[in-house]
Amino acid sequence: MSDKKFILKVGKKGEIYTTAELRKLANIEPGGEVIAVVSGRKIILSPKPSALSLLKKPYLTPPISIEEIKENRKEVAKWLKER
Numbered sequence: 869m870s871d872k873k874f875i876l877k878v879g880k881k882g883e884i885y886t887t888a889e890l891r892k893l894a895n896i897e898p899g900g901e902v903i904a905v906v907s908g909r910k911i912i913l914s915p916k917p918s919a920l921s922l923l924k925k926p927y928l929t930p931p932i933s934i935e936e937i938k939e940n941r942k943e944v945a946k947w948l949k950e951r
Contacts, residue, residue: 872893877885886896894915896902901916932940 874887874890876887876890879885891897894913896913896915897918900918902913903916905912905914
């Protein structure tokens, strides 16, 4: 995909107004947050992932079962008692 340029307005207090197309292309959601990185005279904006968006991502490892959680808690409790 080729780079697309946008001309944005800057408000009186320094607010930068984006367009719906830019937000859609960059996956920036209304009410969300962005991460700004300054590189020389450039500002690079990227969406900050929300907790909900992170929960929707596929697992890197399979989810742990309740039984595995209980077993891990027993092992940790035993380890703590031995200390």
